[in-house]
Amino acid sequence: MPNSTPFLAARNVSQIVANPQATQADDLHILDDVNFTIEAGESVAIVGASGSGKTTLLGMMAGLDSPSHGQLFLANKDLTKLDEEGRAELRKHQVSFIFQKFQLLPSLTAIENIMLPLEVKGSSDANTLATQYLNHVGLAQRGHHYPNQLSGGEQQRVAIARAFAAQAPILFADEPTGNLDTQTGDHIVELLFELNQQHHTTLVLVTHDLNLAQRCQRRLTLNAGQLTERLDA
Amino acid sequence: MLKLAARLAWRDWRGGELSLLFVALILAITSVTSISLFTHQVKQSMVAQGANLIAADLRLTGSQPISEDWRTKADNLSLQQAQVSQFQAMVFAQEGMQLASIKAVSDSYPLRGELSVGAAAFDLGTVIAQGPKRGEIWPDSRLLSSLNARLNDTIDVGQLSLKISHILITEPDQASGFSSFAPRAMMHLQDLAATAAVQTGSRIKHRWLLAGQADALTGLQASITPLLAPGQKWQSPNDGNANVAATLDKAEQFLLLAGSLAVVLAGVALSLSARRYSLRQAKHVALLKCLGLKPKQLRLLYFSQMILLALLALLISLPLAWGLYQALLWVVADYIQGASLVPPFEPFLLGAGTGTLCLLAFVLPPMLALAKVAPAEVLRQSSSQSKTNKTHLAIGFSAVIALVYWHSQSVLISGALIIGVAIILLLLALLASQLIKAGNKIRPYLSQGGKIGLANLARRKHQNSLQVAIFGLALMLLFSLISVRSFLINDWQQQLKQDTPNLFLFNIYQQQRQSLLDSMEEQGLTTQALTFFPIARARLTEPKLQSRRGSRELNLTWSPDLPIGNRISGGQWWNDGATGLEVSVESDYARDMGLSLGQELTFNIAGIEKKAVLSNLRDVDWSSMQPNFFFVFSEPLVEANSASYMASVYIAPADRPKLGPLLRQQPTISMLDVDQILQQVQRVVAQLSLAVESILVMVLGAGVLVLVASIQASIDERRHESAILRTLGASKALIRRILWVEYASLGFVAGLIAGLGAEALVAVLQQQLFQMPMQFHWPLWVLTPFTGMIIIGACGWWFNRTVVTAPPLRTLQQT
Structure with a gap:
C-alpha cells in the first residue's frame, strides 16, 4: 500500500444495517470489507445482481453516505475524516452525479435544472452555460419544458446535461441507461464516454448492461456485498 | 445566497x-x-x-366651582371645555310650580353625545347641536306636564323668567341611577347668576367637561389631581352606565x-x-x-x-x-x-x-x-x-x-380553548380506534367502493386519527363560535324582548297603587306587566363597612319569591314557614363587602334597628333592565301603609303622549325613562351581531383552509394509489365512491366529536366567562355529524378531483 493518498479508493469498507429485533449475528451486511482503488481519468463499471449493494457503494464513494467501517477516499481526501460540511464542499467541486431516476426538480424547467449546479457554485453565466449543455444533449428546443412534459429519455439527457454542467472531475452514474430504450441509451453512453475521453473525467458507473460495462476500462463485481475485480486481457 | x-x-x-x-x-x-x-x-x-x-372624554365633578387657572391650563393644552352646574330649585309657570333639577350649561355643551329635543312632552326627539341660548329654558316632559305648560310659555327660575323654546327629550349625560328621577330642565349657564337661585351654601354640583387628545387629558388630570378639593373627583367614559x-x-x-x-x-x-x-x-x-x-x-x-x-x-x-x-x-x-x-x-x-x-x-x-x-x-x-x-x-x-x-x-379564554383542544384530541384518538373497529364490522355488507373506502380508513389508522383531530378541531371551533354567538346574541336579544320595561316609576305609596292602575287604564295603557317593588331606605350598621359603597344609604326590598332573573348561588331561598328575618344579598356585593352566609346583619331603617340573617346569595343579571336589588328581605321592613314602591312598565312609542296626562293625574310619582339606555344597549347588540357575522366569514375561511391543507398533505399518496387501482381496472366512479366514503366517514366522526367538544366548550364559556346559565344545544348533536360529513366529503371530493382525473401512467412515472 503506497503512502500517498489515493484519488478514489475504498479500504476495508463495510456497511452494516442493524436488525433491531435480532442478535448481532443477524445484522444485514450490505457491503463486506470492500477494497479498490481508481485512478483519475479511468472509467469503471460496478456490476452485480439487484440488491448486491452497487448503489450503496456508489453513494458512499460520492460522499453521500458514510460506511459503518473502513476508509473512503475521494479526490485524494479521506471522506471518513470529513464532516457533512466538508463532504458538501468536496462534492461541490469534485463530483457530479447521474441518478437512475433522473432526480430532476419538478418545479424547475429543463434549463433551470441544468443551471442549478452552476448557481450553487455562484456562476455568473449559468444561463449561457446551461444552454450550451442543453444543446449538447440535443434538447435545445425543450429548455422551457418541465420534467413532466419530457419523455424518460429526454429527462435523462437533461440529468446528464446537469451532470456535465457541474464540470466536476469525477462523474458517478447510477444505471444511466436503465430506463431508456436502446437507441436513446446508446446516445447517452456516447455522451458519457465523450466526456471521459475528451475531458479526462473519471467515470464510475453502476449498470446491469453488460455492453456498457464492456466499454469501461475496469469492471468491479459486487456479490452479496463482496467485491471482486475482473480485468480485461 | x-x-x-x-x-x-x-x-x-x-x-x-x-x-x-x-x-x-x-x-x-x-x-x-x-x-x-x-x-x-x-x-x-x-x-x-x-x-x-x-358628554365628555373626561369629567371633573364636585361642589366647588372650577378654578380659572385650571381652565387656562386646559386651553393651553388645546382641550375643549364645557361647564355644567346642576342644582335643585322650585320653578313656577302660570298654572303650577314644581321642584326641579336644573342643569345650567355653557355654549359648548355637550362635548360628546347628542342632545335631543321635541315640540311636545314625550316626543321621540330630534337631535340639536347646542344647548339652550340665553333667555331660554328646556323643561323635560315630566316637568312640562307637571307645570301644565306648553312651548313658548315662560317658566320662572328664582328671579328670572325664561322662555320654553324646546322640550328636553334626551341629554347624553343623563344619569340613569335611581337618584336622578326628579323633573329636569336645562338653561344657559350665563343666566344662572340672574336667577339668584344659587346662594352661598346652596347645594350645587359643578361639572367640568373636557375633550381632546388622550395625552393632553392625562397630563392635565395628573397636574390637577393633587389640587382637588375633598369631594371633587374625575370621571372617565369607563365610569359610565354600569349596564352598558x-x-x-x-x-x-x-x-x-x-x-x-x-x-x-x-x-x-x-x-x-x-x-x-x-x-x-x-x-x-x-x-x-x-x-x-x-x-x-x-x-x-x-x-x-x-x-x-x-x-x-x-x-x-x-x-x-x-x-x-x-x-x-x-x-x-x-x-x-x-x-x-x-x-x-x-x-x-x-x-x-x-x-x-x-x-x-x-x-x-x-x-x-x-x-x-x-x-x-x-x-x-x-x-x-x-x-x-x-x-x-x-x-x-x-x-x-x-x-x-x-x-x-384573558387567561380564562386561553385556558378554555386549550383545555377544549386537549380534551378533543384525547377523545379523537379513542373514537378513531372505535371507528376502525366499527368499520371492519360493517365492511362485508358494503359495496365495493364502501369496502375499499373503509379499508383505506383502517389502513391509515394513525394518519386518519390526525385528520379526524384536525377536522374535528376545526368544526368544534366553528360550532363553538356559532353556539356562542347564538347564546350571546339570540338568547340575550330574546331577554331584551320588545316589552322589556322602559319606564321606572318611584315614590308610589300603598294608597296610590290602585289609583295609578286606574289612571293608566283610563289613559289606555297596559297594566299587565306592571310589577310593584316595596322599597325602604336604610344603612347597614353591623358589620361596619369601611368602604364608601358599603356605608352609603341602600334601597332595600322584600319579597316572598325569588325575583325573576335572579339565581341562588349560595344558601337557600326562604320557605313559607321560615321564622325570623332573613336577607338575601347579591353575590358580588357580598364578596366585595366580605359578607358571608349565616352572618347576622343589622340595618338602620328610619331610626329603627333590624337584624337579619344572611340566608342566601343571589346572582343578578344587571343587563336584564329589570329592577334589581342588592338586598332582598324575607319579610316587610316597614308597615305596608308607610312603604314606598317602585314599578317598572313597558310603554310603546305610540303610547308615550299618554304619559303627560298620566303624570298630571299622579303628580307625586317620579319617573325614570330608560328608553334611551335600552336603545343604546340594543344598538350595541345589533352592531355586535353584524360584526360577529363578518368575522365568522374569516374564521370559516380559515377552517376551509385547514381542510384543504390536510387534503393536500395526503394527495400525492392518494394519487399514486388511484393510479394503481385504475391500472388494475377500477373505474373513475369507483375511485370517486372510495374517496367519498373515506372523507364522509372522516367528516361524520369528526363532526360527532366536534359536537361533543363544542357543547363542553360552550358550557364552560357560558358559565365561567359570560355568567349565563348553561343550556343544552341538542341541534348541535344532529347538525355537526351531518355538516362534517357534507363539508368534509365535498371538500375531499373536490380537492381530490385530480386524483381521479390525472392519467395513471403519468402519475406512476412521476412517483
Missing part, C-alpha cells in the same frame, strides 16, 4: 409548491389584522359611547375570542402546509446537498426563503386587511360612527407579529430540519415519510398558547 434563495423560492412558487403555505400565511395575517382593526374600532366606538354617557359597560365588555371578549379562533385555525393550516412542503422538499434538499450545498447554507437558504415569503405576505396582507376592515366598517356604518381615517398602528403590528410568530413556530422548524436530510436520500426510490417531530409539535403548541393569550389577553 439570498439571490439563490429568491430564485428557488420563485421557482417553487411558480410550481405551486408554496401557494398553500402562502395563502395560509396571508389568511392568518389578514384575518388577525382586520379583526384587530375592527375590534380596535369597535372599542373606540364603545369608548365614544361611554364618552356620550358623560358590562355589555360592552362581553362584546369585546367575544370579538377577541373570534380572533383567537381564526389564528388557531390559520396556524393549523400553516403547520399542515409547511409539513407537506418540507416532505416534498426532502428530495430537493438531498439533491442540493449532492450538488455541494452545506447544511449551514441550506438553513440560511430556507430561512431567507421564509423571510422573503413573510415580506411578500405582509406586503399583500396588510393592505388587504385594511380593505377588508373598510368593508366591515361599511357593513356596520350605521352602527359604528366616527371611524378614524388614520389607521391605528397596533393592529398592523399585531398582524405582522402574528404572521412572524406563525412562520417561526409552524413553518420554520420543519424547514430548518430539512438541512438534516441525508444526501443519500436522493438515491432512494421513494421518499421516506418523516415522522411527526415532537419538538415541532411542542413549538407549534406553545405558539398557539402564546397567540391565543396575546389576542385574548
Whole structure:
C-alpha cells in the first residue's frame, strides 16, 4: 500500500444495517470489507445482481453516505475524516452525479435544472452555460419544458446535461441507461464516454448492461456485498 | 445566497409548491389584522359611547366651582371645555310650580353625545347641536306636564323668567341611577347668576367637561389631581352606565375570542402546509446537498426563503386587511360612527407579529430540519415519510398558547380553548380506534367502493386519527363560535324582548297603587306587566363597612319569591314557614363587602334597628333592565301603609303622549325613562351581531383552509394509489365512491366529536366567562355529524378531483 493518498479508493469498507429485533449475528451486511482503488481519468463499471449493494457503494464513494467501517477516499481526501460540511464542499467541486431516476426538480424547467449546479457554485453565466449543455444533449428546443412534459429519455439527457454542467472531475452514474430504450441509451453512453475521453473525467458507473460495462476500462463485481475485480486481457 | 434563495423560492412558487403555505400565511395575517382593526374600532366606538354617557372624554365633578387657572391650563393644552352646574330649585309657570333639577350649561355643551329635543312632552326627539341660548329654558316632559305648560310659555327660575323654546327629550349625560328621577330642565349657564337661585351654601354640583387628545387629558388630570378639593373627583367614559359597560365588555371578549379562533385555525393550516412542503422538499434538499450545498447554507437558504415569503405576505396582507376592515366598517356604518381615517398602528403590528410568530413556530422548524436530510436520500426510490417531530409539535403548541393569550389577553379564554383542544384530541384518538373497529364490522355488507373506502380508513389508522383531530378541531371551533354567538346574541336579544320595561316609576305609596292602575287604564295603557317593588331606605350598621359603597344609604326590598332573573348561588331561598328575618344579598356585593352566609346583619331603617340573617346569595343579571336589588328581605321592613314602591312598565312609542296626562293625574310619582339606555344597549347588540357575522366569514375561511391543507398533505399518496387501482381496472366512479366514503366517514366522526367538544366548550364559556346559565344545544348533536360529513366529503371530493382525473401512467412515472 503506497503512502500517498489515493484519488478514489475504498479500504476495508463495510456497511452494516442493524436488525433491531435480532442478535448481532443477524445484522444485514450490505457491503463486506470492500477494497479498490481508481485512478483519475479511468472509467469503471460496478456490476452485480439487484440488491448486491452497487448503489450503496456508489453513494458512499460520492460522499453521500458514510460506511459503518473502513476508509473512503475521494479526490485524494479521506471522506471518513470529513464532516457533512466538508463532504458538501468536496462534492461541490469534485463530483457530479447521474441518478437512475433522473432526480430532476419538478418545479424547475429543463434549463433551470441544468443551471442549478452552476448557481450553487455562484456562476455568473449559468444561463449561457446551461444552454450550451442543453444543446449538447440535443434538447435545445425543450429548455422551457418541465420534467413532466419530457419523455424518460429526454429527462435523462437533461440529468446528464446537469451532470456535465457541474464540470466536476469525477462523474458517478447510477444505471444511466436503465430506463431508456436502446437507441436513446446508446446516445447517452456516447455522451458519457465523450466526456471521459475528451475531458479526462473519471467515470464510475453502476449498470446491469453488460455492453456498457464492456466499454469501461475496469469492471468491479459486487456479490452479496463482496467485491471482486475482473480485468480485461 | 439570498439571490439563490429568491430564485428557488420563485421557482417553487411558480410550481405551486408554496401557494398553500402562502395563502395560509396571508389568511392568518389578514384575518388577525382586520379583526384587530375592527375590534380596535369597535372599542373606540364603545369608548365614544361611554364618552356620550358623560358628554365628555373626561369629567371633573364636585361642589366647588372650577378654578380659572385650571381652565387656562386646559386651553393651553388645546382641550375643549364645557361647564355644567346642576342644582335643585322650585320653578313656577302660570298654572303650577314644581321642584326641579336644573342643569345650567355653557355654549359648548355637550362635548360628546347628542342632545335631543321635541315640540311636545314625550316626543321621540330630534337631535340639536347646542344647548339652550340665553333667555331660554328646556323643561323635560315630566316637568312640562307637571307645570301644565306648553312651548313658548315662560317658566320662572328664582328671579328670572325664561322662555320654553324646546322640550328636553334626551341629554347624553343623563344619569340613569335611581337618584336622578326628579323633573329636569336645562338653561344657559350665563343666566344662572340672574336667577339668584344659587346662594352661598346652596347645594350645587359643578361639572367640568373636557375633550381632546388622550395625552393632553392625562397630563392635565395628573397636574390637577393633587389640587382637588375633598369631594371633587374625575370621571372617565369607563365610569359610565354600569349596564352598558358590562355589555360592552362581553362584546369585546367575544370579538377577541373570534380572533383567537381564526389564528388557531390559520396556524393549523400553516403547520399542515409547511409539513407537506418540507416532505416534498426532502428530495430537493438531498439533491442540493449532492450538488455541494452545506447544511449551514441550506438553513440560511430556507430561512431567507421564509423571510422573503413573510415580506411578500405582509406586503399583500396588510393592505388587504385594511380593505377588508373598510368593508366591515361599511357593513356596520350605521352602527359604528366616527371611524378614524388614520389607521391605528397596533393592529398592523399585531398582524405582522402574528404572521412572524406563525412562520417561526409552524413553518420554520420543519424547514430548518430539512438541512438534516441525508444526501443519500436522493438515491432512494421513494421518499421516506418523516415522522411527526415532537419538538415541532411542542413549538407549534406553545405558539398557539402564546397567540391565543396575546389576542385574548384573558387567561380564562386561553385556558378554555386549550383545555377544549386537549380534551378533543384525547377523545379523537379513542373514537378513531372505535371507528376502525366499527368499520371492519360493517365492511362485508358494503359495496365495493364502501369496502375499499373503509379499508383505506383502517389502513391509515394513525394518519386518519390526525385528520379526524384536525377536522374535528376545526368544526368544534366553528360550532363553538356559532353556539356562542347564538347564546350571546339570540338568547340575550330574546331577554331584551320588545316589552322589556322602559319606564321606572318611584315614590308610589300603598294608597296610590290602585289609583295609578286606574289612571293608566283610563289613559289606555297596559297594566299587565306592571310589577310593584316595596322599597325602604336604610344603612347597614353591623358589620361596619369601611368602604364608601358599603356605608352609603341602600334601597332595600322584600319579597316572598325569588325575583325573576335572579339565581341562588349560595344558601337557600326562604320557605313559607321560615321564622325570623332573613336577607338575601347579591353575590358580588357580598364578596366585595366580605359578607358571608349565616352572618347576622343589622340595618338602620328610619331610626329603627333590624337584624337579619344572611340566608342566601343571589346572582343578578344587571343587563336584564329589570329592577334589581342588592338586598332582598324575607319579610316587610316597614308597615305596608308607610312603604314606598317602585314599578317598572313597558310603554310603546305610540303610547308615550299618554304619559303627560298620566303624570298630571299622579303628580307625586317620579319617573325614570330608560328608553334611551335600552336603545343604546340594543344598538350595541345589533352592531355586535353584524360584526360577529363578518368575522365568522374569516374564521370559516380559515377552517376551509385547514381542510384543504390536510387534503393536500395526503394527495400525492392518494394519487399514486388511484393510479394503481385504475391500472388494475377500477373505474373513475369507483375511485370517486372510495374517496367519498373515506372523507364522509372522516367528516361524520369528526363532526360527532366536534359536537361533543363544542357543547363542553360552550358550557364552560357560558358559565365561567359570560355568567349565563348553561343550556343544552341538542341541534348541535344532529347538525355537526351531518355538516362534517357534507363539508368534509365535498371538500375531499373536490380537492381530490385530480386524483381521479390525472392519467395513471403519468402519475406512476412521476412517483
